Amino acid sequence: MSSIIQLLPDHVANQIAAGEVVQRPASVVKELLENAVDANATDIKLIIKDAGKSLVQVIDNGKGMSVTDARLCFERHATSKIRHAEDLFSLHTKGFRGEALASIAAIAHVEMKTKQEQDELGTQIVIEGSKFVSQESAVLPQGTSFAIKNLFFNIPARRNFLKSDTVEYRHVIDEFQRVALAHPNIHFTFYHNGSEMYNLPISTLRQRVVNVFSGKTNEKLVPVQEETEIVTIQGFVSKPEFAKKSRGEQFFFVNDRFIKSGYLHHAVMAAYDGILKDGAQPSYFLYLTVPANSIDINIHPTKTEIKFDDESALYAILRASIKHSLGQFNIAPVLDFERDANLDTPYHYKDLEGITPTIQVDRSFNPFSDDKETKSYSSSGSGSASSYSGSSYKKPAATANWESLYVGLKQEPDLAIESAEISFESEEVTASLFNDEEVEQSVQNVYQIHKKYIVSPIKSGMVIVDQQRAHQRVLYEQFLTNMTVHQASSQQLLFPLELYFSAGEMELIDELKFSLINTGFVFEETNANHVVISGIPVNVTESEVSIVLEQLLSDLQEGIPENSFSQNDSIAKSMAKSLAVKTGTSLTIKEQENLVNGLFACKDPNVSPFQKPTFITMRVEDIDKKFAI
Numbered sequence: 001m002s003s004i005i006q007l008l009p010d011h012v013a014n015q016i017a018a019g020e021v022v023q024r025p026a027s028v029v030k031e032l033l034e035n036a037v038d039a040n041a042t043d044i045k046l047i048i049k050d051a052g053k054s055l056v057q058v059i060d061n062g063k064g065m066s067v068t069d070a071r072l073c074f075e076r077h078a079t080s081k082i083r084h085a086e087d088l089f090s091l092h093t094k095g096f097r098g099e100a101l102a103s104i105a106a107i108a109h110v111e112m113k114t115k116q117e118q119d120e121l122g123t124q125i126v127i128e129g130s131k132f133v134s135q136e137s138a139v140l141p142q143g144t145s146f147a148i149k150n151l152f153f154n155i156p157a158r159r160n161f162l163k164s165d166t167v168e169y170r171h172v173i174d175e176f177q178r179v180a181l182a183h184p185n186i187h188f189t190f191y192h193n194g195s196e197m198y199n200l201p202i203s204t205l206r207q208r209v210v211n212v213f214s215g216k217t218n219e220k221l222v223p224v225q226e227e228t229e230i231v232t233i234q235g236f237v238s239k240p241e242f243a244k245k246s247r248g249e250q251f252f253f254v255n256d257r258f259i260k261s262g263y264l265h266h267a268v269m270a271a272y273d274g275i276l277k278d279g280a281q282p283s284y285f286l287y288l289t290v291p292a293n294s295i296d297i298n299i300h301p302t303k304t305e306i307k308f309d310d311e312s313a314l315y316a317i318l319r320a321s322i323k324h325s326l327g328q329f330n331i332a333p334v335l336d337f338e339r340d341a342n343l344d345t346p347y348h349y350k351d352l353e354g355i356t357p358t359i360q361v362d363r364s365f366n367p368f369s370d371d372k373e374t375k376s377y378s379s380s381g382s383g384s385a386s387s388y389s390g391s392s393y394k395k396p397a398a399t400a401n402w403e404s405l406y407v408g409l410k411q412e413p414d415l416a417i418e419s420a421e422i423s424f425e426s427e428e429v430t431a432s433l434f435n436d437e438e439v440e441q442s443v444q445n446v447y448q449i450h451k452k453y454i455v456s457p458i459k460s461g462m463v464i465v466d467q468q469r470a471h472q473r474v475l476y477e478q479f480l481t482n483m484t485v486h487q488a489s490s491q492q493l494l495f496p497l498e499l500y501f502s503a504g505e506m507e508l509i510d511e512l513k514f515s516l517i518n519t520g521f522v523f524e525e526t527n528a529n530h531v532v533i534s535g536i537p538v539n540v541t542e543s544e545v546s547i548v549l550e551q552l553l554s555d556l557q558e559g560i561p562e563n564s565f566s567q568n569d570s571i572a573k574s575m576a577k578s579l580a581v582k583t584g585t586s587l588t589i590k591e592q593e594n595l596v597n598g599l600f601a602c603k604d605p606n607v608s609p610f611q612k613p614t615f616i617t618m619r620v621e622d623i624d625k626k627f628a629i
């Protein structure tokens, strides 16, 4: 039989290699930025179009390439960074495989311009799908510019595999941030579709972190500094009170290279042990310097994992130094999340001013008139304010002035109670859980147990409601209704709120803006890193706004649903989740009643938005049976 094995032509081999090196536009961004850093640039510009799908360009003022190198750099295994296998253990550069440019050139249109300082003229090369199209001399500034156009133009399957621009842009930002955070001694600028997204001047490490993540970051940071024989640690961790729900801002750099390490992450979390709420995530920006020969970065082509010689020592040092920093800055002892919630002021009293006792004389009081003193509920018919009839004393309407703050508040249509089994004696339907009317209660129909469940008698027996899930359901339906009928109620803020976000988060907010406006948010201004909010949904308080938005961004980080219905649904779910009363919260009787009534006025009261049961019922017969034994 004849021999059948052949050596693959270079362009095929390069295309195969490209599969490993270039997964998406962000991979190109990473490789080009790292090459520019390796070329000792002090000024690096990143320009992308359509999340990098149509253009990724990196312009640097680094050392440039000679005419020969300019051509050679596109060959596979062409690198100026290592010569011998031993060099792998004393690496001081980001790249070393000599694979990136060959791979990129195999699957895109590339234009390169480069000039060394000592040369009169530079070189300009065009290469498309591994084929050299042209090479010319040209008058150029010192440094190198790579423009990568039409990524995957010759591999439609890969191109179709790319995610939406939002998702791809998010990945590009991640790569940009990683390189920018590792090199505060380099000036970085970043343009997307013609707008400047970042402009990061040469600065200290702290300023770089702050410039990348908005001005508000500064107050959150606690410095960490430790020098030992095996590692030098510097950087910052966030104060526990600024811990986030998502794992967004967590960075390890080892010898100026961004790395991921579950093990070191664990060390950081261990340092925060006991001072973070469940599930809360601190931010950290930690820079470790270790001898080049004590690590092996040769694990994966995209190189975010590395092996350390002495991982357990590193763990201990990292944990101890962060603990020390948190302690030194007096952060640890002040926090006590374990405190007894009974000592907390119930939240509806929180913002009330103290009232001076006064004596009121009801001059019209006639003990012999037959006015009934019994107080009974009546349906208010209004979405939020309930009123009580039959009472001889009526509170003056103190809410009149507030009405002007509510824009577009409309009466909710009466929502039909469908659950045949659940039939309450009172029929008040109210949308607001926290109603501040202070009316005495004659019959108590609800009872809270373990700050978790609300028990209430119903005609057939009793119902036990899970307060957190029930409230999620109520809020979820409110938000959804508001969003779909575009009639959201909005409360105007006297002082607009200014909130800072990273560029990636801003991109998400921009995408979600329409739906957010439908929930009742009013955006006065949005720009590259902050929003000014002048109106918020009625069921959100000012202090909750940033929590709600942060949760929303973290819930939707993985990708925004394409159609507007599921987008609304995700937003409503996320907001309901963050705003619902939690297990462990004491509720007043009024709040309990409003919650139970609100739940059974829902279209789908049986389950929470996350499909968990909201209540169970127990029939009198079932209770009888238990006693019959």
Ligand code: ADP
Pocket (backbone or CB within 6 Å): 031, 035, 036, 039, 060, 062, 063, 064, 065, 073, 078, 079, 080, 081, 094, 095, 096, 097, 098, 099, 100, 101, 102, 144
């Ligand atoms: P590696 O970075 O692993 O060496 P690359 O394919 O990324 O491999 O680059 C190949 C070579 O091209 C580099 O070793 C370097 O000599 C040269 N090179 C690439 N980008 C630049 C740049 N921006 N400035 C100067 N030289 C560069």
Ligand code: MG
Pocket (backbone or CB within 6 Å): 031, 034, 035, 094, 095, 096, 098, 100, 101
């Ligand atoms: Mg490289």
